[in-house]
Amino acid sequence: MSNKFSSTSNERERRTLWIVLGLNLAIAVGFFATGAVGDSSALIANGLDNTSDSLVYAISLLALSRSAKWKRGAANASGALLLLFAAGILYDAWRRYVGGSDPLGPLMVAMALTAAVVNGICIWLLGRLREPDVNIRAANTFSLNDFVANLGILIAGGLVAWLGTNWPDLVVGVAVAGIAAWGGVEILRDAHGEHHKAVHDDRPGK
Secondary structure, X not given: OHHHHHHHHHHHXXXXXXXXXXHHHHHXXXXXXXXXXXXXXXXXXXXXXXXXXXXXXXXXXXXXXOOHHHHHHHHHHHHHHHHHHHHHHHHHHHHHHHHOOOOOXXXXXXXXXXXXXXXXXXXXXXXOOOOOOHHHHHHHHHHHHHHHHHHHHHHHHHHHHHHOOOHHHHHHXXXXXXXXXXXXXXXXXXXXXXXXXXXXXXXXXX
């Protein structure tokens, strides 16, 4: 009976992750396209962030039917990947700060609203899963981070349109990098905690 429940649970998680993966890939493409057209660091930053999320969801899919040790390794890879993308986002913001940029506020607002709806759907889908493992928790962290980042873009787009300056866009780009880095650290901590728990449970007499 427990094996049947586990199989059903894994299938539900797999189906959910495939849906979330597809949604994040679509949003990443949207962010890159609007970021290029709108000359926006914040939109490009979120495109990079959603791309990293998509890679992590793919890793999580591979980890579903694997051992707990393999899952912890996948979570560690996810956290490290998020930190790497945070560095890339900071580089892009610095490049635009030095070279100058002319972001389009209304386009930023429109893309942020669209992405917020999609991220809200992802959070809802992941929240329906029972007893999520370390990789599912990582996926939920990404979706929550993205939702917060979209609110930042919304505010920045309004300020850019109102003030006619690029600094709100650059600030949000850097903030997204900070959110991504924090999420990466949290995922690594979660995986580290799972590792210590496994070591403790494997001790003789446990």
